[in-house]
Amino acid sequence: MEVALESLESCLERHIPPEELAEVKRILYGGEARKLDLPTAALSAAQEKDFDLQGYGFGAALEQLRRPRIVRVGLIQNEIPLPTDTAVAVQVAALHRRIEEIVGVAAMCGVNIVCFQETWTMPFAFCTREKLPWTEFAESAEDGPTTKFCQELAKKYNMVVVSPILERDELHGGILWNTAVVISNSGALLGKSRKNHIPRVGDFNESTYYMEGNTGHPVFQTQFGTIAVNICYGRHHPLNWLMYSINGAEIIFNPSATIGTLSEALWPIEARNAAIANHCFTCPINRVGTEYYKNAFTSGDGGRAHHELGHFYGSSYVAAPDGSRTPGLSRTQDGLLVAEMDLNLCRQVSDKWNFKMTGRYEMYAEKLAEAVQPFFIPNIIKE
Numbered sequence: 001m002e003v004a005l006e007s008l009e010s011c012l013e014r015h016i017p018p019e020e021l022a023e024v025k026r027i028l029y030g031g032e033a034r035k036l037d038l039p040t041a042a043l044s045a046a047q048e049k050d051f052d053l054q055g056y057g058f059g060a061a062l063e064q065l066r067r068p069r070i071v072r073v074g075l076i077q078n079e080i081p082l083p084t085d086t087a088v089a090v091q092v093a094a095l096h097r098r099i100e101e102i103v104g105v106a107a108m109c110g111v112n113i114v115c116f117q118e119t120w121t122m123p124f125a126f127c128t129r130e131k132l133p134w135t136e137f138a139e140s141a142e143d144g145p146t147t148k149f150c151q152e153l154a155k156k157y158n159m160v161v162v163s164p165i166l167e168r169d170e171l172h173g174g175i176l177w178n179t180a181v182v183i184s185n186s187g188a189l190l191g192k193s194r195k196n197h198i199p200r201v202g203d204f205n206e207s208t209y210y211m212e213g214n215t216g217h218p219v220f221q222t223q224f225g226t227i228a229v230n231i232c233y234g235r236h237h238p239l240n241w242l243m244y245s246i247n248g249a250e251i252i253f254n255p256s257a258t259i260g261t262l263s264e265a266l267w268p269i270e271a272r273n274a275a276i277a278n279h280c281f282t283c284p285i286n287r288v289g290t291e292y293y294k295n296a297f298t299s300g301d302g303g304r305a306h307h308e309l310g311h312f313y314g315s316s317y318v319a320a321p322d323g324s325r326t327p328g329l330s331r332t333q334d335g336l337l338v339a340e341m342d343l344n345l346c347r348q349v350s351d352k353w354n355f356k357m358t359g360r361y362e363m364y365a366e367k368l369a370e371a372v373q374p375f376f377i378p379n380i381i382k383e
């Protein structure tokens, strides 16, 4: 039942009378997204390789002193191609192959920056609380096989690659982190950004494996714009988005792994709201499909043991600083979303709405510093 709907947008297209559809889209999505004219070869390749390919463009006003700063981002969502009990190396190789074919199509579509889903080289197995074999998917962010693979892609296609992996940090006792590796279009490693907020909700048992990240809120200056990576559960934390934006991010990727019953109603709101509040573009990406584990696990809630975390509902999209957004990719199928944006829109919206200027950050900095003290006295007025 939960899985049957292909996408909210296809449902709207089918059922809203044509004379009302444009108005519905204006209210729900900030307008009809401009469709990109993608190459026929890319559309046929997507069909042949069985993934959803959609492309949309966001405009900006022409300025006198700045040229348009047009960039194309690619968001890739996918299911795991092999059962979770397949040998680790075989699963990783199959995921590399799948991503390689989708990135090839992204290149045909002129994508400059591509981002994959959270821990894209593995099943999202942290629900199980088992260590082996899942910890064997962890790799060095600096010179692991996946980083090397992405460096080759980056060089081949002149594309910035954002590669979220399970990181093994050999410099610090081999501990694990949930990390996005950022690779320049030259193929050079630009750096990494670790997941700042680790969920403690439902079967998202990630805290069994790794701690809250210690890399802060880095932004990466690339040839195509300034980017940051707010990994999955960080989406629920407005201050996390804010800090990336304060450090200058124009595009914030949000590689995720989240399921319908838990978060689907929040999904269209949170990243879009972050784009509005921070005058930037946001790009939430969710994996697809239902992953099965041989050993049943419990949720610690008295319920029955089960073998699946739930349905990952895809629906990756891009939101713009003016509050408009693209339709989402499929809820059930692998996909590539290509979004063209003029980064000048960030400053144009900032000049219009002035959230950075009116944000009163100094007041909140002071008050938050007080509120986190152990003997804080809340400001409650009583009769």
Ligand SMILES: NC(=O)NCCC(=O)O
Binding pocket: 118, 198, 199, 204, 231, 232, 233, 234, 256, 257, 258, 259, 262, 263
């Ligand atoms: N991967 C992850 O942090 N998931 C938590 C659930 C959510 O944030 O929707």
